[in-house]
Amino acid sequence: MSGLYDLTIIGGGPAGLYAAFYAGMRDMKVKLIEGKDYLGGFLHHYAEKTIWDIGGIPPLRCDQLIRQLDEQARTFDPSIVFGQRVDGLETLPGGAYRLHTDIGDVHDTKTILVAVGRGITEMTKLNIQGADRYELTNLHYTVQNPEAFKDKRVLISGGGNSAVDWANELVGLAKNITVVHRREEFAAMERSVSRMLESVDARTPFELQELHGQGDVISGVTIKHIESGETELIEVDEVVISHGYTRSYGDLLKWGLDIGSHGIQVTDHTATNLPGIYAAGDCATYSNKVKLIAGAFTDAVLAVNSAMSYIDAEAPAMAYVSSHNEKFRERNRQLHYGGQRSAP
Ligand SMILES: Cc1cc2nc3c(=O)[nH]c(=O)nc-3n(C[C@H](O)[C@H](O)[C@H](O)COP(=O)(O)OP(=O)(O)OC[C@H]3O[C@@H](n4cnc5c(N)ncnc54)[C@H](O)[C@@H]3O)c2cc1C
CATH class of the missing domain: 3.50.50.60 (FAD/NAD(P)-binding domain)
Structure with a gap:
């Protein structure tokens, strides 16, 4: 789990989980750090509710959505670190970053996606x-x-x-x-x-x-x-x-990010004011921001693509669409034909 990662995602809510999947589609070496001992983010606060407003997904209980997001996030085997709150940020010689967590661990990375949503929440x-x-x-x-x-x-x-x-x-x-x-x-x-x-x-x-x-x-x-x-x-x-609940972001708010009354200010490519650091989901704000799960997914795609371009300016602007992506050929075969026939 040590070494230099292409992208380190802070937060395992919908934005962070979808970003972990999408970054895998881009062949990035990905790590996700979550402050709690479980993934799903704020969705745990209304786990028994039914969600209707995600495109193409029939109404489903939120706890089921958490399971599905979790499964999808692991498609390309990202490293997932539980129970560590990211606090400190250090710039390394050469421009990479070192993240420090509340238990004293460090995580080195070329780019960072801040997906901390409503923070680490605890029921009162x-x-x-x-x-x-x-x-x-x-x-x-x-x-x-x-x-x-x-x-x-x-x-x-x-x-x-x-x-x-x-x-x-x-x-x-x-x-x-x-x-x-x-x-x-x-x-x-x-x-x-x-x-x-x-x-x-x-x-x-x-x-x-x-x-x-x-x-x-x-x-x-x-x-x-x-x-x-x-x-x-x-x-x-x-x-x-x-x-109610309390929320904490740790020392992340002291990094010098441009933070306004609605969250971390980002460009329409989800770039923050710090180089190589992006923000997605409920913690990020820009004109016409949609603070919904669907909005978090869109932010995640933009952020991963921006991080990829930051690392490699020659890289394509986005991942190749999943429907025609060779990455999924064998998985499709397994999924639809149990590996017996060729996938279309
Ligand atoms: C009552 C309610 C009902 C809602 N219902 C719907 C709905 O029906 N449909 C819909 O689309 N949206 C709904 N939403 C909005 C939806 O919940 C959010 O848009 C979504 O959770 C945002 O996801 P996120 O990943 O940005 O943040 P979050 O879900 O808040 O996840 C952030 C994660 O980051 C972690 N974290 C924070 N700080 C750190 C740190 N320093 N280090 C490590 N980890 C950290 C947290 O522990 C958390 O797991 C609802 C919101 C509320 C309040």
Whole structure:
């Protein structure tokens, strides 16, 4: 895994994963560094949702999309480094770069693709002592599998889009739903809030005060009125905490990249103000930027092609189309004919 790479991608969300695939089509020696222990990026925050708006892909659950992106990214066997946050940037003699990570590793590369999206995100944990012991049973920070809440008494804490969304998702499935929010008003789309309020027991302004457990399972929650201090015990089977998330980019923001209010400023070829460094996906901004998965894919193609031209000015401007690319001949044969016949 050591040595000098043509392209090092920082971030394993949709932009970074698609870039890893596309850079393979360009025969680049590629490394992808992801701060978490898993790939998929922000999609993990809504893994149970169904995605409809990627061209040519029928509606599919986000966790399935993550699996497919992961598989595609590995087509040309890039090096993938997990659990390292890229922090420092050093320019080496000759113009290559050395990246430093939070665990002290270094990674040398000719070009860099910054695909850090919304940063390394962590769910905000419930600030009640000992709450973590229920995380393996019935204290949840995401709703991964709505069916698991069937006929359950569910308490959701939070007042943003995710909390309201999950409440609406579980209406009709759960036995009953209590939504606890520390403010009077919910900070979510008006239509979703009205829909939710028709079907759940909303307690505002309340906050969670204490979890009551039987063994490692929460059986009740004491909630406290923010102003009066009055408390109430609610019996529950499942508790969902939706208190937002924190995000971090490490020291990457100190590299001297041109960063505006909407992200890293790039040209229409995704070039940043630093030579050989490109940005793609949600962290990059330019005129008419599309902050969607489809937009991240387009950015990734542009960035890889720009990096290729930076390394070799004579290289073609883009990869040869996949439909007629010799690279896929044997793979197509395997895919369609199990290697028995010639691929068309
Ligand atoms: C609630 C919600 C719903 C959405 N629904 C849709 C939808 O239906 N359809 C659609 O097209 N788009 C949707 N989007 C937008 C979509 O999620 C983003 O466009 C997409 O995730 C952007 O991908 P990305 O790779 O740029 O960034 P991310 O997905 O944010 O991935 C960035 C990755 O970089 C890693 N990283 C960050 N900093 C470092 C570092 N210093 N070192 C190492 N790794 C690092 C992070 O851990 C993360 O894995 C939605 C967004 C939200 C908020």
